[in-house]
Amino acid sequence: MALHSSVLLRRKHRRETARTLAFLSPWLIGFGVFFAYPLVSTVYFSFMKYDGFTAPVFTGLKNWDYVFNHYPFFWQGLRNTLWLVVVMVALRVVFGLGIGLLITKLRTGTGFFRTAFYLPYLAPPVAATMAFAFLLNPGTGPVNHLLGDLGLPQPGWFTDPSWSKPALTMLAMWGVGDLMVIFMAALLDVPKEQYEAAELDGAGPWQRFRYVTFPNISPIVMFAVVTGVIQTMQYYTQAIVAGKVASGVIGGSGQQFEPGYPHGSTWTLPQMVYSLGFQRFDTGSACVVALVLFAISMAFTSLLLRRGAGFVSNED
Known part of the structure; x- marks a missing residue:
């Protein structure tokens, strides 16, 4: 039995x-x-x-030895990629959250401003980058003409190694509509009773944001940071298009293009994977760079998730 x-x-x-x-x-x-x-x-x-x-x-x-010790673009591409991850992701999150806060506080025109800030996100990356490159052209672009009329310095933008990455960051912030919508949904979900209780206790705007708003939206902030890091580690299209347009190489065969123009300042690890694997047919070295990219992405994500556990609210 x-x-x-x-x-x-x-x-x-x-x-x-x-x-x-x-x-x-x-x-x-x-x-x-x-x-x-x-x-x-x-x-x-x-x-x-x-x-x-x-x-x-x-x-x-x-x-591995070739990529780390003999490939001339690896370390510069790694520095550029890490710069974009740290600066671009942080500014996009702060800017998206700020725009979301402003729009949720508006009494009229909310739909118009929400649509106006979201539309740039829908623009194709190639078209948006080309438009930015022409707008920020140091010689003929309207942005530098306006800065000159105001008596302000006129940067070289995509033609200046010290300004190329900030210009790419401005492009990323222009298309921040995706984060704005996510943050708006989280902000509108914060219980109004908590704001009323904070006001009764004499809390000002900063105190209400710090002790009411942020604890409620902290999981969304963590989500935005983690996904932003992953996306930026794959940053390819905007950087290569901006470099080509700024260098005058828009298309056509037989044209010479300096990788990461100007002077390697827009050279990223994803560009390196494509160049090694599909232009030089060096699949082994391309796989090494891809594994480095994967390891850094995993390290950033693990660190953020572990550190973020301290400020993500666990309250239901």
Whole structure:
């Protein structure tokens, strides 16, 4: 009798396991095909000499040594990418939150301003970058003409290594509509009773934001920061288009283009992966850079999630 019961229990357990795996199978297939297999392949090819046409040949750590010690653009691209992650993400979050706060406080015209600030986010990245490059053209752009009329300095923007990354940051802040909408939804969900209680206690605007608003929206702020870091670590289109437009190389074959123009200031790790893998057919070195990019993204995300646990509100 006991043996029969144990057999029935095992069968029930197997049925439950099979049912669970059946429900999980779409995720498991997607995880294996789109994440696990590419990651394992990237690690594998990082130790191989492979051009995409001939069979891969094992070379040990030669690709890693080449990228870290001999490839001239790696460290500059790494510095540029980290600069964009730290500065661009922080300013986008602060600017998006500020715009969201202002619009939620408006009594009239909320719909108009919400639409006006969200529309730039819908602009295609290539078109938006080209428009910004022409607006910020140091010779013919209207922005520098206006600054000159006001007696202010006229930066070189995308033609000046010290101003190219701030110009890209301005472009990112112009398209901050996605964060604005997310923050507005979170801000409108803050209980009004808490604001009323804070006012009765004599709290000013800053105290109400610090002790009422921010604790309620802190999970959304963390979400914006983490997703912003991941997106910026993949920053490619705007940087390469801005460099090409500023250097005069918009299209056509046979034209020479300096990577990261001007002087490598817009050169990023994703550009490096494309250049090594699809222009030079050096798949092994491209995989090394991709793994570095993946490791930095994971490190940033883990650090933010661990540090963020201290200020994310756990109240229901």
